[in-house]
Amino acid sequence: MQYKETITLAFSGASGAPYGLRLLEVLLAQHFRVYVLISSAARVVLDTESNIKLSGNEDKATEQLSALFNAADGQLQVFGKDNWFSPVASGSAAPKKMIVCPCSAGSVSAIAVGASDNLLERAADVVIKERGQLILVPRETPFSEIHLENMLKLAKLGVTIMPAAPGFYHQPQTINDLVDFMVARILDHLNIEHNLTKRWGYGEGKK
């Protein structure tokens, strides 16, 4: 199958697994190929919030998520946190677009200092050094000065900081509406067409 593009989607251990799962679902439905990275803490969060018990084995996790979202063969690939030979670990092969959704304060910090201690952190470091598009969706409240300084540093480097902060002006009726609000904004920044939410300034019925 021909895919539009390959995008890296990383889940770290912040609350907000439904945002990342919905983003994954939409990207696959829109015929993108997705490389998925999942931190150890993110596996705990996926289980806690979405009842998804994801295997620590990358092949099994790939099968699980592919089945869940009906992905085509080879469309979705999970890479383990120590898989330094995966494409995302090198500027010569990594996709130019990466989203960390949700993004923990810990991952924000590690990315801000270039720690590269696991594949998620390394992949983010690669996207920054290659001047690609990195979007972080942090979730924490309140933000401490440490978090804010890290986010400011990253924003100055060109990283897009999109806190998981859905609006209410579209009168959400369900949790899915709130999730879609965030996913729609992420898709907007990736320049991907969608009709998940109505756009500001358009009347009823227009999306």
Ligand SMILES: Cc1cc2nc3c(=O)[nH]c(=O)nc-3n(C[C@H](O)[C@H](O)[C@H](O)COP(=O)(O)O)c2cc1C
């Ligand atoms: C259920 C659950 C919810 C969590 N929620 C948050 C959160 O909203 N924000 C955050 O920064 N950390 C949160 N944490 C803590 C992080 O998972 C923890 O700091 C972890 O070390 C982050 O590692 P990672 O960035 O490699 O995933 C949560 C942990 C669990 C188990």
